[in-house]
Amino acid sequence: MTVDPECARLRDLIAADVGGTHARVGHVRVGDDGALSVVRFRQYACAQAPSLAAILRDFAAEAQLSSEHAVVAIAGRLDGDRLVNSNLPWPVSLERTRVEAGRERLALINDFEAVAYAVPRIxxxxxxxxxxxxxxxxxxxxxxxxxxxxxxxxxxxxxxxxxxxxxxxxxxxxxxxxxxxxxxxxxxxxxxxxxxxxxxxxxxxxxxxxxxxxxxxxxxxxxxxxxxxxxxxxxxxxxxxxxxxxxxxxxxxxxxxxxxxxxxxxxxxxxxxxxxxxxxxxxxxxxxxxxxxxxxxxxxxxxxxxxVEHGQLGLLGAAACYLERYAAA
Structure with missing residues (x-):
């Protein structure tokens, strides 16, 4: 997947695709031409993690990734600071998750919205x-x-x-x-x-x-x-x-x-x-x-x-969406 080079000023970011059962997290790298690639990937069982922030923090530490940017495609809809969802094992606050995960910038988008952004890759x-x-x-x-x-x-x-x-x-x-x-x-x-x-x-x-x-x-x-x-x-x-x-x-x-x-x-x-x-x-x-x-x-x-196999499409779509909407802001 490629994104507008104007928005490709970031070199690395954390992208995740989180559903009610699994959280797929990746270190996504932005190439010089705006192409996205997954450098590192891990799947977590949501029920075994205390929070979304804990998953992001653990992955960043394991990947030794210092990027301040993260985007999470997640089941539900954001209502102000609160995610409305009936299938996750824990509540999600955008600001609290950002702070506890240690990220300077965090965006939450709908999980299938992210998969849809990956359609050109299919x-x-x-x-x-x-x-x-x-x-x-x-x-x-x-x-x-x-x-x-x-x-x-x-x-x-x-x-x-x-x-x-x-x-x-x-x-x-x-x-x-x-x-x-x-x-x-x-x-x-x-x-x-x-x-x-x-x-x-x-x-x-x-x-x-x-x-x-x-x-x-x-x-x-x-x-x-x-x-x-x-x-x-x-x-x-x-x-x-x-x-x-x-x-x-x-x-x-x-x-x-x-x-x-x-x-x-x-x-x-x-x-x-x-x-x-x-x-x-x-x-x-x-x-x-x-x-x-x-x-x-x-x-x-x-x-x-x-x-189509869900796989890593969700997190790649989330990364593309983030670069288009937020990175140049």
């Missing part, structure tokens, strides 16, 4: 085609994905490129079949607002599995996302298999809804879960539900949907 030939056409377009690109939570952002090319962050995970969940309506009714007894994350996330897999077991009057045997997806892949638990099938179908519906809403010409699936269930995803109703958009069905059938 090599389509190395990805899994989920559905749609195979053309590489230069139009708006939707990036979305379920993990510990659910993230989505829109990349809009231009000079400069722009990214529209979103909190689509907290929009209301929409059912598309009678069985999904039964699931939604059951979830509504538990929560007054059933958002997309209640189903389309790791915890959502557990919610769905438990609800299906209740609907079928059977005792649930599984209690973690990993156990549910593993059982679905083995085919030895009917409710687990249906949980993943519903997950894939409703993910296809939501991806199509967002693509229609924003006029996206391509869609990239990220997040931790899709990469773990590729065969089930490809065999599911994802594609049919993605295309099922009435008069837009033909257009949606041509819209490419590709599976």
């Amino acid at each position: 090599d389509a030939s190395g990805m899994t085609q989920v559905c749609g056409g195979d053309a590489v377009t230069d139009g708006p690109a939707l990036v979305l994905g379920p993990g510990t939570g659910f993230g989505a952002a829109l990349y809009v090319p231009g000079t400069p490129a722009r990214v529209l962050a979103s909190e689509a995970g907290h929009a209301a969940l929409a059912a598309g079949t009678p069985r999904e309506l039964d699931l939604l009714r059951l979830l509504l007894r538990r929560w007054p607002h059933v958002d997309n994350e209640r189903v389309l996330s790791g915890p959502g897999l557990v919610h769905t599995y438990q609800a299906l077991c209740e609907l079928d009057a059977v005792a649930p045997r599984l209690d973690t996302p990993a156990a549910i997806t593993a059982a679905a892949q083995r085919g030895d638990d009917a409710q687990a298999a249906e949980t993943v099938a519903i997950f894939c179908a409703m993910l296809g519906s939501l991806a199509g809804d967002l693509a229609v809403t924003f006029g996206a010409q391509s869609v990239y699936l990220a997040g931790g879960i899709p990469a773990q269930i590729v065969p089930l995803l490809l065999a599911s109703d994802f594609a049919a539900r993605f295309v099922n958009k009435g008069v837009f069905a033909e257009l949606m059938a041509r819209t490419p949907v590709r599976l």
